Amino acid sequence: MDKKSVSVTLENVTKRFKDVKGKSDVIAVKDARFIVEGGDLVTLLGPSGCGKTTTLRMVAGFELPTEGKIFIGDSDVTFLPPNKRDTATMFQSYGLFPHMSVFDNVAYGLKLRKVDSDEIKKRVQESLDLVGLSTYGDRAPGKLSGGQQQRVALARSLIVTPSVLLLDEPLSNLDALLREQMRVEIRRIQKSLSITAIYVTHDRVEAMSLSDRVIVMKDGEIRQMGAPDEIYEKPNSRFVAGFVGKAAFFPVTLKEKRDDKWICLFNKHELVVSRPPVEMKEGDKGVLMARPESLRLEEKGKGYIEGTVRMNVYLGNSLESFIQTPFGEVLVQIDDPHSKKVFAEGEAVSISFSVDRVRLLHPDEN
């Protein structure tokens, strides 16, 4: 399995479908362009219907782009059928062959490649060992648990040593605990084989914990690309900020630009914050985005926003405090609650934050 890792490149890829009546076009993916570097795992993250699965299916070859080109390494694969592409896909529903044993399922790709039977036996066994199913060879896939089926699918995809591994929400049919295990497993195997992978999910925790880079999509458009921390800390829009994590938004008015910073008017306070990711001018409305863990609770009148504690939810390692404010309900997360002052439900409090932990964004909710 010492194959050189290859990159995947999408150039201005657009996919249009005819709608149900066959009259107007529906745009599923709009002008997508990105490069997945060799050996990286990139996540396509977005709400359902955002075009992430369509993008993946175009890379696999199940859908033909309406416009644009797709490259695997340096070769243009846009018009190549799936069976001629060096990709392997893991489907949400696994797509195991119900009429074959686990062994035959895993061996299928090798048999098509006319590998001789001793070699097949050896490699299938290795592959089953890798996913921890070495003794399950002659079972029927229907007799395995969800997690086991999922690992059979993984073994089946990996045995043909694809250049690119495509994963279409592979964990969504598993229960929470198993999902966490498999997530680690997939990342471990992907890294050890240094195989290029594209992973589709709508689960932000999965995306954050697995990927080298995250691509956030909405309505067929790529909204932001970047490393997980970049996406989380420096979202470029209200949508991304809200989709990749919990966030509070406070309306502000832009007053004056100073060097690289903006002075904003917020709730009678003047705050100096970093410039927003989009062009904005004096007098514009904006929002300040703050993560719950960046907010602090203070005595009444000491912070920026006044409010009352509506409810406290104790989570062990942290405490979530829901504060009723003039800007709506705001969630404040208090880490290590035992070492900090906790306000009782009904108490009047004030919310504060340090200005370098908030981000100025355009107020458009999309």
Added chain:
Amino acid sequence: MFRKKQLIHFILAAVIFITADIWIYHTLTSSFDKYVQQRDFNEISLFVQTAPQKEENIPSWLNEVSSIIPGAASLYLSYDFDSGSFVPFASSDDNITLLYEQQRDSEEFKKAMESAYYLETEQISRQYTLTLNGQKVRTGVFVAPIIAENGYEATGTLIIAVPESTSSSYGRLIGTFALLSAIAFMLIAWVVSFSRDPVTGFMVLALFIIVGIFVAFPLIEALRLSFMTDGEFSFDKWALALSPSYIVALWGSLRLGVSTATASTIIGFLIAFLVERTSFKQKRTVSTLATMPVISPPFSLSLSIILLFGNNGLISKQLLNMGNTSIYGLGGLTLVQTISMFPIAFLTISGVLRQIDSTVEDASLDLNASRWQTFKSITFPLTVPGILSAWMLVFTNSLADFANPLLLSGNLRVLSTEAYMMVTGRMNDLGGGAVLSFLLLLPTVSAFLVQRFWVSKKSFVTVTGKPSTTLTELTTAPVRRILTAVAWIILGFILMLYLTIIAGAFVKNWGIDYTFTLANWKAIPDSWDSIVSTLLLALISAPVAGIIAMAAAMLIVRKKFPGKKFLEVLMMTPYAIPGTLIGIAYVIAFNKQPLILVGTGAIIVINYVIRELPVGLENGITALHQIDPSIEESAQDLGADVPTVFKTIVLPLVRPAFLSSMTYTFVRAMTAVSAIIFLISARWYHLTIKILSYSENLRFGLASVLCTVLIAIVLGVFALMNLLVKDDKLTRKTISTR
């Protein structure tokens, strides 16, 4: 969608091929023309040498020209020394003289006449249309000098008009082939250059070709012929079909259809209700018995009805001595058709009844409705769409039925047999037969469409996914006892019919001499050839139909291609068309160039496959819809191309549907009659037709033996199929992983 490069490829390939095609066509026709011309030259110069010396012999000599060159006409011009020119002397046809008179001053004629003067034979450089032997033909005209004995003087000139009919029909054939190869090449090139997945492209292309040649083409030919009389367009045949004498037959068919459909639906509902909605015990036995007639050979039930109730019937004459009541006619036919078709109603209605969740009945009873009220206001209304479907299906089947009326219609005239008489009788009128079958198509197609698009939309039954295990008893014990009794009487009657056939096989002369004999069993060696060919053709068609049906189902369910809906409709068409029409259309379409298939076994196999494809296709489509597409996608993703996916994944997964459509095709092929009767030949005979001819000759013993053999074969295949499908349960359960 189309890339520039592909388009250039395609256009380049097309231009090169078409250039080559035209060049080959041109070379072939011109070399053939040259050859023909050369041959004509030789013939003519030989002929000219036989010119008689005496002028009075010339007219009779001229008439010989047509024996040398078929259809040719000639004109003899003698040299007039006074004027120094040639003048007409005698001709074999006045029209050629007329041509000469009209054209003598034209450039082409003058030139040819001049070379004749110099003793050279010449063909005039253009062609003329002449009326020869009462037909307008294009002719090439030759001018040949008749040379005097001295060798350097022309005593006369012969003008010969040679019709080009022979050479042109050859030319047309080459033309057709050139055109067809160009079309074929263009289609293949189109698929290769524009389809990302050529195999699918070729499969789609192949399906379109199959369906185009064997469904659309014969029907269009039959329609065309129905508007032709003596080679010209006319409405004569339709006028005849719509005349009172045939409207009577249409009326007969409709009356028969309505009474059979009504009776079958009532019996079907009764038994279906008993099996699905009551705590009746012998459910399996009853449903097996009630479906038996579906697979029984044609003629067998008619035959046993004749044995029991015919003029010399066991019950009508020996037991009851009923005298002059006749089983032949509407009453008898309705009886036989009802027995053979009520299973259709039974299966349709029980399918609907089974899916009614009994909790709705519980709810009704819980609201203090009585059992009768519950049945009347809940169960029955929910079944109405199923009942209507059943009625329509039986109606269509009754109209298309051919075997039973052939034996039992008596004075009742129905369209399907009239069409058969029209074709095989003294009239020998294929076009007329086609017209009558088209007439039959009107009610059947409208019933089919109503059933498919209206009734099926009215269906209230929804699959909830929660199988109801409890059953609410809606009948009181006495009612149930009455229902059970009625059902058993009907089923007992059916059983008796089958036993009669078996009994008939062992009786010397039914109706007259009931002594036991084995003599009838000589029918088996006598008909051995037709048993073998019937079996052979059915065995060939079953896998062919099964594989085509499954492949087509995969294409229709899983692939995107232009014209998909159209292809599906064309493939489903034979389902709604009476067998008589298909048989007649096949005879019309495949008894001439370029596809002479009538008389071969192939046409029978093709006919089986095409007619049974719709059912297999529906089975396959239903089965595939239940299979997660990602299973096939995984296989493709791992490197399997379309045929490999079909072979290793699709076919094993749809195995139950595949097996059942093969069995279905086999059984239908074994029991076929309506279309086959037009297509059989001395070499490829069918067992059912043998049964028919025995029955028509009143040799009921022999007919009974063959019926028994046919029933045994069909039942054997069914048992085998059940065995094969049984070990599939595991697969079937695990198929839907989603």
